[in-house]
Amino acid sequence: MTVTTEFVLRSPSLPLVSIPNSIQVDTIESTHALCLQPDVQIFSARFDQDDKVSEEELLDLDEIMEAELVGETSDKTVYRLTVELEESVSQAFEPDFEGVELEPTTVTTEGWHETKVFRDYENFNAFRKSCEDHGISLDLLSISPDPSSSDNQSEDGLTDRQREALTLAISRGYYESPRQVTAEELAQELGISQPSLSTLLRRGERQLIASSLDSQVPLEMVSR
Known part of the structure; x- marks a missing residue:
């Protein structure tokens, strides 16, 4: 992608x-x-x-x-x-x-x-x-995935907003140790609150894990 x-x-x-x-x-x-x-x-x-x-x-x-x-x-x-x-x-x-x-x-x-x-x-x-x-x-x-590679919900189950948040977090070093950026800074870049960002990341991470494990656990999808 x-x-x-x-x-x-x-x-x-x-x-x-x-x-x-x-x-x-x-x-x-x-x-x-x-x-x-x-x-x-x-x-x-x-x-x-x-x-x-x-x-x-x-x-x-x-x-x-x-x-x-x-x-x-x-x-x-x-x-x-x-x-x-x-x-x-x-x-x-x-x-x-x-x-x-x-x-x-x-x-x-x-x-x-x-x-x-x-x-x-x-x-x-x-x-x-x-x-x-x-x-x-x-x-x-700014950083964004190629829109032609996924619709609103791709094969891995991520929404566009979840993918955007995860992509930005990875590119900015949020998942590195030690972290190179804070959740508050990521939220400011996306123009959302820190709790909203945490929700996007948490549900996106859960969806990716479930998808990679071929889990049948139902996931609540969010629009943001």
């Missing part, structure tokens, strides 16, 4: 983050292939035409090795940038996480805003751990 994730990566070592910190631009749209080739140095960067970014400004930055103007669209100026990739970034992306980028990376002074699909939540959690092990923090904004 694939999961769609939205998150922000934060680290001064990330490519292109020096640009909005040094040049008067709010955002950069970039495409890259770090998940496919961890030592990639070529980035496509799109700037708003109103920012009037020049090759000279880009080449003045320490991380930019080459800057080539590719062309312009109705509202964007497109550059092909060759960057000096820091070793920690290459190492963070080195394992095969099978992450597919859905939208271009948005680069701001805060870091990289990305939307990616991963094979499953374990794959995403491995990606997050690799990033954090190499000094790149990951702030998860």
Whole structure:
């Protein structure tokens, strides 16, 4: 079951983050292939035409090795940038996480805003751990299973809401020892009360156990 994730990566070592910190631009749209080739140095960067970014400004930055103007669209100026990739970034992306980028990376002074699909939540959690092990923090904004892989109630008996709560709990390290997130923090992310979250997790866990054991014990299904 694939999961769609939205998150922000934060680290001064990330490519292109020096640009909005040094040049008067709010955002950069970039495409890259770090998940496919961890030592990639070529980035496509799109700037708003109103920012009037020049090759000279880009080449003045320490991380930019080459800057080539590719062309312009109705509202964007497109550059092909060759960057000096820091070793920690290459190492963070080195394992095969099978992450597919859905939208271009948005680069701001805060870091990289990305939307990616991963094979499953374990794959995403491995990606997050690799990033954090190499000094790149990951702030998860949202995570959801592929709706095409299950209807309101799938073969394992989980409701969509139970699956969402369990998926978030696992991805945020709730079931790790020691726990990396509290129930209160998870409840805030889901926009529900802590007792409601505890109920979702408890009934979801019970349903999964019963399903895996092929139990015939009747379970009360909830709509939340």
